[in-house]
Amino acid sequence: MRTDNELRHDWTKEELMEIYNRPLLQLVYDAASVHRAWQRPDEVQISTLLSVKTGGCPEDCSYCGQAARYHTDIKVQALLPTETVLAHAQKAKDSGSSRFCMAAAWREVRDNRDFDRIIDMVKGVNDLGLEVCCTLGMLTADQAQRLQEAGLYAYNHNLDTSEEFYDEIISTRKFDNRIETIKNVRKAGITVCSGGIIGLGERIEDRISMLRTLSNMEKHPESVPINALARVAGTPLENLPKLDVWDMVRTIATARIVMPASMVRLSAGRIEMTETEQAWCFMAGANSIFTGERETLLVTPNPGVSEDMQMLTNLGLKPMKVEREVMSCSNS
Template structure:
Protein backbone atom coordinates (compact mmCIF):
# COMPACT_ATOMS: atom_id res chain seq x y z
CA UNK A 1 0.00 0.00 0.00
CA UNK A 2 1.30 3.47 -0.91
CA UNK A 3 2.04 5.51 2.20
CA UNK A 4 -0.20 8.31 0.88
CA UNK A 5 -3.12 5.93 1.32
CA UNK A 6 -2.28 5.69 5.02
CA UNK A 7 -3.08 9.38 5.61
CA UNK A 8 -6.28 9.60 7.62
CA UNK A 9 -8.92 12.31 7.53
CA UNK A 10 -11.38 10.57 9.83
CA UNK A 11 -9.71 11.11 13.20
CA UNK A 12 -11.92 11.43 16.27
CA UNK A 13 -11.28 13.71 19.21
CA UNK A 14 -10.99 10.66 21.46
CA UNK A 15 -8.23 9.22 19.29
CA UNK A 16 -6.24 12.44 19.24
CA UNK A 17 -6.67 12.92 22.99
CA UNK A 18 -5.38 9.39 23.55
CA UNK A 19 -2.33 10.19 21.42
CA UNK A 20 -1.67 13.51 23.19
CA UNK A 21 -2.00 11.97 26.67
CA UNK A 22 0.02 8.81 26.18
CA UNK A 23 3.30 8.45 28.12
CA UNK A 24 5.73 11.06 26.84
CA UNK A 25 8.56 8.75 25.79
CA UNK A 26 6.20 6.51 23.83
CA UNK A 27 4.56 9.52 22.23
CA UNK A 28 7.85 10.99 21.05
CA UNK A 29 9.05 7.61 19.78
CA UNK A 30 5.86 7.13 17.77
CA UNK A 31 5.99 10.66 16.36
CA UNK A 32 9.69 10.31 15.48
CA UNK A 33 8.95 7.04 13.67
CA UNK A 34 6.19 8.69 11.62
CA UNK A 35 8.47 11.63 10.90
CA UNK A 36 11.21 9.38 9.53
CA UNK A 37 8.75 7.60 7.27
CA UNK A 38 7.56 10.80 5.64
CA UNK A 39 10.44 13.27 5.90
CA UNK A 40 14.22 13.40 5.90
CA UNK A 41 15.04 13.38 9.63
CA UNK A 42 18.14 15.55 9.26
CA UNK A 43 16.52 18.38 7.29
CA UNK A 44 14.80 21.43 8.76
CA UNK A 45 13.25 24.06 6.56
CA UNK A 46 14.46 27.52 7.49
CA UNK A 47 11.83 30.14 6.72
CA UNK A 48 12.13 33.90 7.09
CA UNK A 49 9.07 35.90 8.16
CA UNK A 50 9.05 39.63 7.45
CA UNK A 51 6.42 42.09 8.64
CA UNK A 52 5.77 44.18 5.54
CA UNK A 53 3.08 46.27 7.27
CA UNK A 54 3.16 46.51 11.06
CA UNK A 55 0.61 47.54 13.67
CA UNK A 56 -2.60 49.52 13.49
CA UNK A 57 -4.80 46.45 13.04
CA UNK A 58 -8.51 46.99 13.87
CA UNK A 59 -8.94 43.45 15.24
CA UNK A 60 -8.94 42.63 18.98
CA UNK A 61 -6.94 39.37 19.00
CA UNK A 62 -6.03 39.30 22.69
CA UNK A 63 -2.54 37.90 22.09
CA UNK A 64 -1.46 40.38 19.43
CA UNK A 65 0.62 43.48 19.99
CA UNK A 66 -0.32 44.80 16.56
CA UNK A 67 -3.94 45.48 17.54
CA UNK A 68 -4.47 49.25 17.50
CA UNK A 69 -6.59 49.19 20.65
CA UNK A 70 -3.80 47.88 22.90
CA UNK A 71 -1.07 50.08 24.35
CA UNK A 72 2.14 48.34 23.39
CA UNK A 73 5.62 49.52 22.43
CA UNK A 74 5.19 48.29 18.87
CA UNK A 75 5.80 50.97 16.25
CA UNK A 76 3.24 51.27 13.48
CA UNK A 77 4.86 50.92 10.07
CA UNK A 78 3.22 51.49 6.69
CA UNK A 79 3.62 48.99 3.87
CA UNK A 80 7.31 48.64 3.07
CA UNK A 81 8.68 49.60 -0.36
CA UNK A 82 8.90 46.64 -2.73
CA UNK A 83 12.66 47.09 -3.18
CA UNK A 84 13.16 46.90 0.59
CA UNK A 85 11.19 43.65 0.81
CA UNK A 86 13.13 42.11 -2.09
CA UNK A 87 16.41 43.09 -0.44
CA UNK A 88 15.31 41.21 2.70
CA UNK A 89 14.34 38.22 0.54
CA UNK A 90 17.74 38.13 -1.16
CA UNK A 91 19.46 38.30 2.23
CA UNK A 92 17.26 35.49 3.53
CA UNK A 93 18.19 33.29 0.58
CA UNK A 94 21.90 34.02 1.09
CA UNK A 95 21.51 32.94 4.73
CA UNK A 96 20.00 29.59 3.81
CA UNK A 97 16.26 30.26 3.87
CA UNK A 98 14.19 28.38 1.28
CA UNK A 99 10.85 29.99 2.19
CA UNK A 100 10.10 33.69 2.53
CA UNK A 101 6.92 34.79 4.28
CA UNK A 102 5.41 38.26 4.19
CA UNK A 103 2.92 39.41 6.81
CA UNK A 104 0.68 42.48 6.83
CA UNK A 105 -1.34 43.51 9.88
CA UNK A 106 -4.63 43.74 8.04
CA UNK A 107 -8.03 42.38 9.04
CA UNK A 108 -8.69 41.51 5.41
CA UNK A 109 -7.26 42.06 1.97
CA UNK A 110 -8.72 45.01 0.08
CA UNK A 111 -8.54 45.46 -3.67
CA UNK A 112 -6.45 48.60 -3.67
CA UNK A 113 -2.97 49.89 -4.46
CA UNK A 114 -1.47 48.22 -1.40
CA UNK A 115 -2.66 44.84 -2.61
CA UNK A 116 -1.22 45.61 -6.06
CA UNK A 117 2.12 46.25 -4.32
CA UNK A 118 1.85 42.92 -2.49
CA UNK A 119 1.33 41.26 -5.87
CA UNK A 120 4.56 42.87 -7.11
CA UNK A 121 6.39 41.66 -3.99
CA UNK A 122 5.18 38.10 -4.55
CA UNK A 123 6.33 38.19 -8.16
CA UNK A 124 9.75 39.49 -7.15
CA UNK A 125 10.34 36.97 -4.37
CA UNK A 126 9.18 34.12 -6.60
CA UNK A 127 11.70 35.17 -9.24
CA UNK A 128 14.44 34.75 -6.61
CA UNK A 129 13.64 31.04 -6.44
CA UNK A 130 12.15 31.07 -2.95
CA UNK A 131 8.88 29.54 -1.80
CA UNK A 132 6.65 32.57 -1.24
CA UNK A 133 4.13 32.68 1.60
CA UNK A 134 1.82 35.49 2.69
CA UNK A 135 -0.39 36.15 5.69
CA UNK A 136 -2.60 39.15 5.03
CA UNK A 137 -5.82 38.39 6.89
CA UNK A 138 -9.08 37.30 5.30
CA UNK A 139 -9.25 37.14 1.52
CA UNK A 140 -11.69 36.22 -1.21
CA UNK A 141 -11.29 33.46 -3.77
CA UNK A 142 -10.53 36.02 -6.48
CA UNK A 143 -7.82 37.65 -4.35
CA UNK A 144 -6.32 34.24 -3.62
CA UNK A 145 -6.31 33.54 -7.36
CA UNK A 146 -4.46 36.79 -8.05
CA UNK A 147 -1.81 35.80 -5.51
CA UNK A 148 -1.51 32.34 -7.04
CA UNK A 149 -1.07 33.79 -10.53
CA UNK A 150 1.66 36.10 -9.18
CA UNK A 151 3.62 33.08 -7.94
CA UNK A 152 2.48 32.68 -4.33
CA UNK A 153 3.14 29.18 -3.04
CA UNK A 154 1.41 29.22 0.35
CA UNK A 155 -1.03 31.28 2.35
CA UNK A 156 -0.94 31.33 6.14
CA UNK A 157 -4.19 31.67 8.06
CA UNK A 158 -4.03 30.12 11.52
CA UNK A 159 -7.10 28.82 13.33
CA UNK A 160 -5.47 30.05 16.56
CA UNK A 161 -7.60 27.83 18.83
CA UNK A 162 -10.72 25.68 18.90
CA UNK A 163 -14.08 26.80 17.55
CA UNK A 164 -15.52 26.66 21.09
CA UNK A 165 -12.79 28.83 22.66
CA UNK A 166 -12.36 31.21 19.74
CA UNK A 167 -14.73 33.90 21.03
CA UNK A 168 -12.74 34.09 24.28
CA UNK A 169 -9.72 35.23 22.27
CA UNK A 170 -11.15 37.27 19.40
CA UNK A 171 -14.50 39.04 18.99
CA UNK A 172 -13.95 41.00 15.78
CA UNK A 173 -14.32 37.96 13.52
CA UNK A 174 -15.71 34.45 13.71
CA UNK A 175 -14.07 31.05 13.56
CA UNK A 176 -16.00 30.36 10.35
CA UNK A 177 -14.27 33.37 8.76
CA UNK A 178 -11.00 31.51 9.25
CA UNK A 179 -12.39 28.39 7.60
CA UNK A 180 -13.81 30.39 4.68
CA UNK A 181 -10.44 31.96 3.96
CA UNK A 182 -8.74 28.55 4.02
CA UNK A 183 -11.39 27.28 1.60
CA UNK A 184 -10.72 30.21 -0.73
CA UNK A 185 -6.99 29.49 -0.61
CA UNK A 186 -7.63 25.86 -1.58
CA UNK A 187 -9.94 26.82 -4.46
CA UNK A 188 -7.19 29.04 -5.86
CA UNK A 189 -4.74 26.13 -5.94
CA UNK A 190 -2.46 27.46 -3.20
CA UNK A 191 -0.98 25.39 -0.40
CA UNK A 192 -2.32 26.02 3.09
CA UNK A 193 -0.34 26.98 6.19
CA UNK A 194 -2.59 26.79 9.25
CA UNK A 195 -2.01 25.93 12.87
CA UNK A 196 -2.59 27.47 16.26
CA UNK A 197 -1.32 29.00 19.46
CA UNK A 198 -1.15 27.34 22.85
CA UNK A 199 -1.04 29.28 26.10
CA UNK A 200 -4.12 31.42 25.43
CA UNK A 201 -5.90 30.03 28.48
CA UNK A 202 -7.39 27.16 26.53
CA UNK A 203 -7.77 23.59 27.79
CA UNK A 204 -6.14 20.47 26.38
CA UNK A 205 -9.55 19.66 24.92
CA UNK A 206 -9.45 22.97 23.02
CA UNK A 207 -5.98 22.21 21.69
CA UNK A 208 -7.07 18.82 20.43
CA UNK A 209 -10.24 20.29 18.90
CA UNK A 210 -8.10 22.74 16.95
CA UNK A 211 -5.88 19.91 15.67
CA UNK A 212 -8.96 17.84 14.88
CA UNK A 213 -10.33 20.60 12.64
CA UNK A 214 -7.09 20.57 10.65
CA UNK A 215 -6.64 16.78 10.62
CA UNK A 216 -10.16 16.12 9.33
CA UNK A 217 -9.96 18.56 6.43
CA UNK A 218 -10.37 16.95 3.02
CA UNK A 219 -6.74 17.86 2.43
CA UNK A 220 -4.44 18.47 5.39
CA UNK A 221 -2.64 21.83 5.52
CA UNK A 222 0.77 21.42 3.94
CA UNK A 223 2.17 23.43 6.85
CA UNK A 224 1.04 23.34 10.48
CA UNK A 225 2.64 26.00 12.71
CA UNK A 226 2.58 25.27 16.44
CA UNK A 227 3.05 28.52 18.36
CA UNK A 228 3.64 29.11 22.06
CA UNK A 229 2.07 32.36 23.20
CA UNK A 230 4.48 35.28 23.03
CA UNK A 231 3.36 37.37 26.00
CA UNK A 232 3.37 40.94 24.69
CA UNK A 233 3.24 43.69 27.29
CA UNK A 234 0.09 45.75 26.91
CA UNK A 235 -2.08 42.92 25.56
CA UNK A 236 -4.80 41.18 27.63
CA UNK A 237 -2.72 37.98 27.79
CA UNK A 238 0.57 39.54 28.91
CA UNK A 239 0.39 37.84 32.32
CA UNK A 240 -0.51 34.35 31.11
CA UNK A 241 1.90 31.67 32.34
CA UNK A 242 4.75 30.53 30.12
CA UNK A 243 3.95 27.49 28.02
CA UNK A 244 5.89 24.51 29.34
CA UNK A 245 8.13 22.68 26.88
CA UNK A 246 6.37 19.34 27.33
CA UNK A 247 3.10 20.93 26.24
CA UNK A 248 4.79 22.04 23.01
CA UNK A 249 6.35 18.61 22.52
CA UNK A 250 2.98 16.90 22.96
CA UNK A 251 1.28 19.26 20.51
CA UNK A 252 4.01 18.85 17.90
CA UNK A 253 4.02 15.06 18.27
CA UNK A 254 0.24 14.83 18.00
CA UNK A 255 0.22 17.06 14.91
CA UNK A 256 2.97 14.94 13.35
CA UNK A 257 1.10 11.69 13.91
CA UNK A 258 -2.28 13.03 12.76
CA UNK A 259 -0.91 14.86 9.68
CA UNK A 260 2.19 12.90 8.71
CA UNK A 261 2.87 14.53 5.34
CA UNK A 262 2.61 18.10 6.63
CA UNK A 263 5.48 20.36 7.60
CA UNK A 264 5.13 20.94 11.35
CA UNK A 265 6.57 24.35 12.13
CA UNK A 266 8.13 25.19 15.47
CA UNK A 267 7.09 28.82 15.44
CA UNK A 268 6.55 31.51 18.08
CA UNK A 269 8.03 30.97 21.53
CA UNK A 270 11.46 29.64 20.61
CA UNK A 271 13.17 32.60 22.26
CA UNK A 272 12.20 31.11 25.64
CA UNK A 273 13.38 27.59 24.73
CA UNK A 274 16.84 26.21 25.33
CA UNK A 275 18.70 24.34 22.62
CA UNK A 276 17.89 21.08 24.41
CA UNK A 277 14.18 21.93 24.52
CA UNK A 278 14.14 22.72 20.81
CA UNK A 279 15.90 19.42 20.17
CA UNK A 280 12.97 17.63 21.83
CA UNK A 281 10.61 19.45 19.46
CA UNK A 282 12.61 18.31 16.44
CA UNK A 283 12.63 14.75 17.77
CA UNK A 284 8.84 14.95 18.14
CA UNK A 285 8.42 15.81 14.48
CA UNK A 286 8.98 19.54 13.97
CA UNK A 287 10.84 20.13 10.73
CA UNK A 288 10.70 23.87 10.19
CA UNK A 289 11.69 27.03 12.05
CA UNK A 290 11.49 30.75 11.40
CA UNK A 291 14.78 32.63 11.40
CA UNK A 292 15.96 36.04 10.25
CA UNK A 293 18.60 38.68 10.57
CA UNK A 294 16.29 41.01 12.50
CA UNK A 295 15.98 38.58 15.45
CA UNK A 296 12.22 39.04 15.50
CA UNK A 297 9.19 36.98 14.53
CA UNK A 298 6.89 39.74 13.29
CA UNK A 299 7.05 41.96 16.42
CA UNK A 300 8.27 39.53 19.10
CA UNK A 301 11.84 38.40 19.87
CA UNK A 302 13.22 35.38 18.03
CA UNK A 303 16.62 33.64 18.09
CA UNK A 304 19.22 35.09 15.73
CA UNK A 305 20.04 33.36 12.47
CA UNK A 306 23.63 32.60 13.45
CA UNK A 307 22.44 30.99 16.68
CA UNK A 308 19.94 28.88 14.75
CA UNK A 309 22.51 27.71 12.21
CA UNK A 310 24.86 26.78 15.04
CA UNK A 311 22.06 24.91 16.82
CA UNK A 312 21.22 22.92 13.69
CA UNK A 313 24.90 22.07 13.27
CA UNK A 314 25.16 20.95 16.90
CA UNK A 315 22.11 18.70 16.49
CA UNK A 316 23.34 17.19 13.24
CA UNK A 317 20.59 18.91 11.25
CA UNK A 318 20.83 21.01 8.12
CA UNK A 319 18.69 23.58 6.31
CA UNK A 320 16.38 22.11 3.71
CA UNK A 321 16.81 23.31 0.15
CA UNK A 322 13.81 24.34 -1.94
CA UNK A 323 14.43 21.45 -4.32
Protein backbone atom coordinates (compact mmCIF):
# COMPACT_ATOMS: atom_id res chain seq x y z
CA MET A 1 0.00 0.00 0.00
CA ARG A 2 1.11 3.56 -0.70
CA THR A 3 1.55 6.23 1.98
CA ASP A 4 -0.33 9.44 2.68
CA ASN A 5 2.74 11.59 2.10
CA GLU A 6 2.37 10.79 -1.60
CA LEU A 7 -1.06 12.45 -1.75
CA ARG A 8 -1.62 15.76 -3.52
CA HIS A 9 -3.70 18.64 -2.18
CA ASP A 10 -3.08 21.19 -4.91
CA TRP A 11 -5.15 19.99 -7.87
CA THR A 12 -6.16 22.61 -10.43
CA LYS A 13 -9.49 22.69 -12.23
CA GLU A 14 -7.63 22.21 -15.51
CA GLU A 15 -5.94 19.04 -14.25
CA LEU A 16 -9.20 17.59 -12.97
CA MET A 17 -11.01 18.43 -16.19
CA GLU A 18 -8.30 16.69 -18.19
CA ILE A 19 -8.69 13.56 -16.07
CA TYR A 20 -12.50 13.59 -16.24
CA ASN A 21 -12.52 14.02 -20.03
CA ARG A 22 -9.99 11.32 -20.90
CA PRO A 23 -11.24 8.68 -23.34
CA LEU A 24 -13.51 6.50 -21.22
CA LEU A 25 -11.55 3.25 -21.43
CA GLN A 26 -8.27 5.05 -20.74
CA LEU A 27 -9.84 6.84 -17.76
CA VAL A 28 -11.17 3.61 -16.26
CA TYR A 29 -7.81 1.89 -16.83
CA ASP A 30 -5.98 4.75 -15.12
CA ALA A 31 -8.38 4.75 -12.18
CA ALA A 32 -8.21 0.95 -11.84
CA SER A 33 -4.42 1.14 -11.79
CA VAL A 34 -4.49 3.73 -9.01
CA HIS A 35 -7.07 1.65 -7.15
CA ARG A 36 -4.83 -1.43 -7.23
CA ALA A 37 -1.85 0.56 -6.00
CA TRP A 38 -3.69 1.99 -2.99
CA GLN A 39 -6.57 -0.39 -2.15
CA ARG A 40 -7.45 -4.09 -2.07
CA PRO A 41 -9.23 -4.41 -5.42
CA ASP A 42 -11.21 -7.52 -4.50
CA GLU A 43 -12.80 -6.00 -1.38
CA VAL A 44 -15.89 -3.81 -1.04
CA GLN A 45 -16.92 -2.32 2.27
CA ILE A 46 -20.55 -3.02 3.08
CA SER A 47 -22.10 -0.13 4.95
CA THR A 48 -25.62 0.07 6.37
CA LEU A 49 -27.44 3.38 6.61
CA LEU A 50 -30.46 3.68 8.91
CA SER A 51 -32.76 6.67 9.15
CA VAL A 52 -33.18 7.10 12.91
CA LYS A 53 -35.34 10.22 12.51
CA THR A 54 -37.21 10.70 9.25
CA GLY A 55 -38.84 13.71 7.59
CA GLY A 56 -39.97 17.07 8.86
CA CYS A 57 -36.69 18.81 8.05
CA PRO A 58 -36.88 22.64 7.81
CA GLU A 59 -34.26 22.78 5.03
CA ASP A 60 -35.19 23.31 1.37
CA CYS A 61 -32.67 20.98 -0.33
CA SER A 62 -34.26 20.59 -3.77
CA TYR A 63 -33.48 16.87 -4.05
CA CYS A 64 -34.69 15.79 -0.62
CA GLY A 65 -38.03 14.17 0.09
CA GLN A 66 -37.56 14.73 3.82
CA ALA A 67 -37.97 18.51 3.55
CA ALA A 68 -41.17 19.48 5.36
CA ARG A 69 -42.12 22.04 2.70
CA TYR A 70 -42.43 19.47 -0.11
CA HIS A 71 -45.49 17.28 -0.59
CA THR A 72 -44.05 13.78 -0.77
CA ASP A 73 -45.30 10.39 0.37
CA ILE A 74 -42.57 10.10 2.98
CA LYS A 75 -43.91 9.44 6.47
CA VAL A 76 -42.49 11.54 9.29
CA GLN A 77 -40.94 9.36 11.99
CA ALA A 78 -39.73 10.53 15.39
CA LEU A 79 -36.33 9.49 16.74
CA LEU A 80 -36.24 5.71 17.04
CA PRO A 81 -35.75 4.02 20.42
CA THR A 82 -32.11 3.23 21.18
CA GLU A 83 -32.78 -0.49 21.52
CA THR A 84 -34.42 -0.56 18.08
CA VAL A 85 -31.39 1.09 16.51
CA LEU A 86 -28.97 -1.31 18.22
CA ALA A 87 -31.02 -4.29 17.01
CA HIS A 88 -30.70 -2.98 13.44
CA ALA A 89 -26.95 -2.52 13.96
CA GLN A 90 -26.52 -6.08 15.18
CA LYS A 91 -28.48 -7.40 12.22
CA ALA A 92 -26.35 -5.32 9.86
CA LYS A 93 -23.18 -6.73 11.39
CA ASP A 94 -24.52 -10.28 11.08
CA SER A 95 -25.25 -9.61 7.39
CA GLY A 96 -21.67 -8.55 6.64
CA SER A 97 -21.68 -4.79 7.24
CA SER A 98 -18.60 -3.29 8.86
CA ARG A 99 -19.94 0.27 9.09
CA PHE A 100 -23.28 1.41 10.50
CA CYS A 101 -24.43 4.94 9.81
CA MET A 102 -27.31 6.67 11.58
CA ALA A 103 -29.07 9.57 9.87
CA ALA A 104 -31.41 12.13 11.39
CA ALA A 105 -33.33 14.65 9.27
CA TRP A 106 -32.20 17.70 11.22
CA ARG A 107 -30.86 21.02 9.99
CA GLU A 108 -28.43 21.08 12.88
CA VAL A 109 -27.81 19.22 16.11
CA ARG A 110 -29.42 20.77 19.17
CA ASP A 111 -28.16 20.19 22.69
CA ASN A 112 -31.21 18.40 24.04
CA ARG A 113 -32.47 14.95 25.05
CA ASP A 114 -32.57 13.76 21.45
CA PHE A 115 -28.86 14.43 21.11
CA ASP A 116 -28.27 12.62 24.41
CA ARG A 117 -30.05 9.61 22.89
CA ILE A 118 -27.87 9.81 19.77
CA ILE A 119 -24.83 9.71 22.06
CA ASP A 120 -26.19 6.52 23.66
CA MET A 121 -26.75 5.00 20.20
CA VAL A 122 -23.17 5.81 19.18
CA LYS A 123 -21.82 4.16 22.31
CA GLY A 124 -23.97 1.08 21.73
CA VAL A 125 -23.01 0.62 18.07
CA ASN A 126 -19.35 1.19 18.90
CA ASP A 127 -19.59 -1.56 21.52
CA LEU A 128 -20.67 -3.95 18.75
CA GLY A 129 -17.29 -3.42 17.06
CA LEU A 130 -18.71 -1.63 14.03
CA GLU A 131 -17.40 1.58 12.51
CA VAL A 132 -20.12 3.94 13.69
CA CYS A 133 -21.05 6.91 11.52
CA CYS A 134 -23.65 9.67 11.91
CA THR A 135 -25.16 12.28 9.64
CA LEU A 136 -27.16 14.76 11.70
CA GLY A 137 -26.76 18.10 9.96
CA MET A 138 -24.56 20.95 11.12
CA LEU A 139 -22.38 20.44 14.20
CA THR A 140 -20.60 22.79 16.58
CA ALA A 141 -17.09 21.99 17.76
CA ASP A 142 -18.39 21.01 21.22
CA GLN A 143 -21.01 18.66 19.74
CA ALA A 144 -18.38 17.02 17.54
CA GLN A 145 -16.22 16.50 20.61
CA ARG A 146 -19.09 14.81 22.47
CA LEU A 147 -19.63 12.44 19.56
CA GLN A 148 -15.93 11.61 19.42
CA GLU A 149 -15.86 10.85 23.13
CA ALA A 150 -18.85 8.53 22.67
CA GLY A 151 -16.89 6.53 20.10
CA LEU A 152 -18.03 8.03 16.78
CA TYR A 153 -15.73 6.84 14.00
CA ALA A 154 -17.00 8.93 11.08
CA TYR A 155 -19.30 11.85 10.39
CA ASN A 156 -21.03 12.28 7.05
CA HIS A 157 -21.61 15.81 5.77
CA ASN A 158 -21.74 15.98 1.99
CA LEU A 159 -20.89 19.10 0.02
CA ASP A 160 -23.74 18.07 -2.32
CA THR A 161 -22.43 20.11 -5.25
CA SER A 162 -19.99 22.87 -6.15
CA GLU A 163 -19.78 26.14 -4.26
CA GLU A 164 -20.78 27.93 -7.49
CA PHE A 165 -23.97 25.84 -8.02
CA TYR A 166 -24.88 25.44 -4.37
CA ASP A 167 -27.39 28.30 -4.14
CA GLU A 168 -29.36 26.76 -7.03
CA ILE A 169 -30.05 23.70 -4.89
CA ILE A 170 -30.26 24.97 -1.29
CA SER A 171 -31.08 28.39 0.17
CA THR A 172 -31.52 27.58 3.86
CA ARG A 173 -27.79 27.27 4.52
CA LYS A 174 -24.56 28.27 2.83
CA PHE A 175 -21.75 26.24 1.33
CA ASP A 176 -19.45 27.67 3.99
CA ASN A 177 -21.70 26.17 6.68
CA ARG A 178 -20.88 22.72 5.32
CA ILE A 179 -17.16 23.46 5.29
CA GLU A 180 -17.34 24.70 8.89
CA THR A 181 -19.01 21.48 10.09
CA ILE A 182 -16.35 19.40 8.33
CA LYS A 183 -13.65 21.45 10.07
CA ASN A 184 -15.33 20.88 13.44
CA VAL A 185 -15.48 17.13 12.78
CA ARG A 186 -11.82 17.01 11.75
CA LYS A 187 -10.73 19.07 14.76
CA ALA A 188 -12.48 16.59 17.08
CA GLY A 189 -10.50 13.70 15.62
CA ILE A 190 -13.43 12.07 13.81
CA THR A 191 -12.90 10.78 10.29
CA VAL A 192 -14.70 12.68 7.54
CA CYS A 193 -17.24 11.24 5.10
CA SER A 194 -18.02 13.86 2.45
CA GLY A 195 -18.94 13.69 -1.21
CA GLY A 196 -21.81 14.86 -3.32
CA ILE A 197 -24.67 14.27 -5.73
CA ILE A 198 -24.49 14.37 -9.50
CA GLY A 199 -27.47 14.71 -11.82
CA LEU A 200 -28.85 17.83 -10.10
CA GLY A 201 -28.76 19.80 -13.34
CA GLU A 202 -25.18 20.90 -12.71
CA ARG A 203 -22.48 21.32 -15.36
CA ILE A 204 -19.41 19.12 -15.62
CA GLU A 205 -17.49 22.14 -14.31
CA ASP A 206 -19.53 21.91 -11.10
CA ARG A 207 -18.58 18.26 -10.61
CA ILE A 208 -14.95 19.22 -11.12
CA SER A 209 -15.24 22.10 -8.64
CA MET A 210 -16.80 19.83 -6.01
CA LEU A 211 -14.04 17.23 -6.44
CA ARG A 212 -11.42 19.96 -6.29
CA THR A 213 -12.78 21.23 -2.97
CA LEU A 214 -12.63 17.71 -1.54
CA SER A 215 -9.24 16.76 -2.95
CA ASN A 216 -7.58 20.02 -1.92
CA MET A 217 -8.64 19.78 1.72
CA GLU A 218 -5.66 19.67 4.08
CA LYS A 219 -6.59 16.03 4.68
CA HIS A 220 -8.73 14.17 2.16
CA PRO A 221 -12.05 12.83 3.43
CA GLU A 222 -11.51 9.22 4.44
CA SER A 223 -14.80 8.43 2.71
CA VAL A 224 -16.15 10.06 -0.47
CA PRO A 225 -19.76 9.08 -1.35
CA ILE A 226 -20.73 9.65 -4.98
CA ASN A 227 -24.52 9.79 -5.28
CA ALA A 228 -26.70 9.83 -8.38
CA LEU A 229 -29.82 11.94 -7.91
CA ALA A 230 -32.70 9.83 -6.64
CA ARG A 231 -35.68 11.64 -8.14
CA VAL A 232 -38.34 11.91 -5.43
CA ALA A 233 -41.89 12.78 -6.45
CA GLY A 234 -42.97 16.08 -4.94
CA THR A 235 -39.50 17.64 -4.89
CA PRO A 236 -38.38 20.40 -7.29
CA LEU A 237 -36.00 18.01 -9.09
CA GLU A 238 -38.46 15.15 -9.61
CA ASN A 239 -38.62 15.62 -13.40
CA LEU A 240 -34.90 15.74 -14.12
CA PRO A 241 -33.67 12.97 -16.45
CA LYS A 242 -32.00 9.82 -15.15
CA LEU A 243 -28.26 10.28 -14.85
CA ASP A 244 -26.23 8.63 -17.59
CA VAL A 245 -24.16 5.83 -16.06
CA TRP A 246 -20.99 7.03 -17.79
CA ASP A 247 -21.25 10.33 -15.89
CA MET A 248 -21.22 8.28 -12.70
CA VAL A 249 -18.26 6.21 -13.88
CA ARG A 250 -16.28 9.32 -14.87
CA THR A 251 -16.95 11.03 -11.53
CA ILE A 252 -15.97 7.94 -9.54
CA ALA A 253 -12.83 7.42 -11.61
CA THR A 254 -11.74 11.03 -11.18
CA ALA A 255 -12.35 10.85 -7.42
CA ARG A 256 -10.29 7.66 -7.23
CA ILE A 257 -7.35 9.14 -9.11
CA VAL A 258 -7.14 12.35 -7.06
CA MET A 259 -8.06 10.84 -3.65
CA PRO A 260 -6.46 7.39 -3.92
CA ALA A 261 -6.36 6.59 -0.20
CA SER A 262 -10.05 7.39 0.36
CA MET A 263 -12.97 4.99 0.29
CA VAL A 264 -15.05 5.95 -2.75
CA ARG A 265 -18.65 5.01 -2.03
CA LEU A 266 -21.10 4.07 -4.76
CA SER A 267 -24.12 5.47 -2.97
CA ALA A 268 -27.60 6.63 -4.03
CA GLY A 269 -28.93 5.68 -7.46
CA ARG A 270 -27.84 2.03 -7.54
CA ILE A 271 -31.44 0.85 -7.77
CA GLU A 272 -31.54 2.22 -11.34
CA MET A 273 -28.23 0.63 -12.30
CA THR A 274 -27.78 -2.85 -13.72
CA GLU A 275 -25.21 -5.21 -12.28
CA THR A 276 -23.03 -4.55 -15.33
CA GLU A 277 -23.21 -0.79 -14.77
CA GLN A 278 -22.26 -1.21 -11.12
CA ALA A 279 -19.35 -3.41 -12.19
CA TRP A 280 -18.03 -0.49 -14.27
CA CYS A 281 -18.18 1.69 -11.14
CA PHE A 282 -16.17 -0.87 -9.16
CA MET A 283 -13.64 -1.08 -11.98
CA ALA A 284 -13.39 2.73 -11.90
CA GLY A 285 -12.44 2.66 -8.23
CA ALA A 286 -15.57 2.44 -6.09
CA ASN A 287 -14.94 0.19 -3.10
CA SER A 288 -17.96 0.65 -0.86
CA ILE A 289 -21.73 0.38 -1.14
CA PHE A 290 -24.68 1.00 1.15
CA THR A 291 -27.05 -1.87 1.64
CA GLY A 292 -29.80 -2.69 4.12
CA GLU A 293 -32.54 -5.05 5.19
CA ARG A 294 -35.25 -2.49 4.41
CA GLU A 295 -34.10 -2.15 0.78
CA THR A 296 -33.98 1.61 1.16
CA LEU A 297 -31.25 4.23 1.35
CA LEU A 298 -32.80 6.61 3.86
CA VAL A 299 -36.15 7.13 2.06
CA THR A 300 -35.37 6.03 -1.51
CA PRO A 301 -35.25 2.48 -2.97
CA ASN A 302 -31.98 0.56 -2.76
CA PRO A 303 -30.94 -3.03 -3.50
CA GLY A 304 -31.26 -5.45 -0.59
CA VAL A 305 -28.57 -7.42 1.24
CA SER A 306 -29.08 -10.74 -0.53
CA GLU A 307 -29.10 -9.09 -3.95
CA ASP A 308 -25.89 -7.22 -3.19
CA MET A 309 -24.12 -10.28 -1.84
CA GLN A 310 -25.01 -12.20 -4.99
CA MET A 311 -23.67 -9.33 -7.10
CA LEU A 312 -20.36 -9.37 -5.24
CA THR A 313 -20.12 -13.12 -5.74
CA ASN A 314 -20.83 -12.76 -9.45
CA LEU A 315 -18.08 -10.13 -9.76
CA GLY A 316 -15.51 -12.02 -7.70
CA LEU A 317 -15.62 -9.44 -4.92
CA LYS A 318 -15.94 -9.96 -1.18
CA PRO A 319 -17.06 -7.87 1.81
CA MET A 320 -14.24 -5.94 3.43
CA LYS A 321 -13.31 -7.00 6.93
CA VAL A 322 -12.46 -4.04 9.13
CA GLU A 323 -10.14 -4.95 11.96
CA ARG A 324 -10.40 -2.41 14.72
CA GLU A 325 -10.57 -2.22 18.47
CA VAL A 326 -13.69 -0.83 20.10
CA MET A 327 -13.01 2.82 20.81
CA SER A 328 -12.94 3.71 24.48
CA CYS A 329 -15.90 5.87 25.41
CA SER A 330 -15.95 8.74 27.85
CA ASN A 331 -18.21 8.33 30.87
CA SER A 332 -19.11 11.99 30.76
